[in-house]
Amino acid sequence: xxxxxxxxxxxxxxxSATMCGLLERQLDEVEARSGRVVVVTHMLPGRxxxxxxxxxxxxxxxxxxxxxxxxxxxxxxxxxxxxxxxxLARRTSVVRVICGHxxxxxxxxxxxxxxxxxxxxxxxGYPRELEGSLxxxxxxxxxxxxx
Numbered sequence: 001x002x003x004x005x006x007x008x009x010x011x012x013x014x015x016s017a018t019m020c021g022l023l024e025r026q027l028d029e030v031e032a033r034s035g036r037v038v039v040v041t042h043m044l045p046g047r048x049x050x051x052x053x054x055x056x057x058x059x060x061x062x063x064x065x066x067x068x069x070x071x072x073x074x075x076x077x078x079x080x081x082x083x084x085x086x087x088l089a090r091r092t093s094v095v096r097v098i099c100g101h102x103x104x105x106x107x108x109x110x111x112x113x114x115x116x117x118x119x120x121x122x123x124x125g126y127p128r129e130l131e132g133s134l135x136x137x138x139x140x141x142x143x144x145x146x147x
Contacts, residue, residue, distance in 0.1 A: 016081040019043075023084070027091055036147055037093045042100045044080025045088050049099070049108050049119060085110055088117060095147055096120075103129055105141065120145075 001009035002018075010018065023041070030037055044050055079101050088094050089112040097110060097119040105123065109116035122141045124130075130137045 016083055020081070020083050020087050024087060027093070031091075031093045035093060036095045037091070038096045038098065038145065038147055039088060039094055040098045041084065043084060044099050044101055044121075045097060045110060045119065046080060046082045046085030048110075049085075049106060049121070050079050050102065089113070096145060098122075098145065 002015050004010045004014065004018075023039075027037065027039075080099075088097055089110055092113060094112070094117055097117055099119065099121055100123060102121055103123045103125040104121065106121040108119045110119050120143065122143050124134075124137055124141055127134070131140075
């Protein structure tokens with residue numbers, strides 16, 4: 001469990017709100033020095049990104065619709081937080097989001113203000129999940145992100 005200020009266990013929602021608050025303070029500090037921000041986080045910024053994992057990711061070797069194993073769908077509740085996506089969408093300085101946690105290649109666009117924020121997951125994954133050799137998997141997943 002994750003303890004709150006008083007030492008008692010935080011609920012999932014309280015922990016998510018605490019982490020989003022920490023990120024918001026970090027963004028405030030960074031925005032004071034830079035006009036464009038790339039956010040890298042382990043957790044996914046909302047349910048649409050989880051559901052997008054069922055759609056093939058262009059050029060990333062994503063999985064076909066409906067092909068995720070049922071045991072993976074159980075984990076959907078633990079992959080991310082909608083509050084994180086809401087926070088990122090409000091920040092005009094955020095120009096790209098890179099996240100992890102889900103071991104599926106996904107490209108997505110987070111609706112934000114008048115535009116969208118490109119968001120991507122391009123994992124290497126665990127050895128048991130590799131398709132081909134480690135070098136081949138890294139070659140498929142390695143990305144250059146221009147800002």
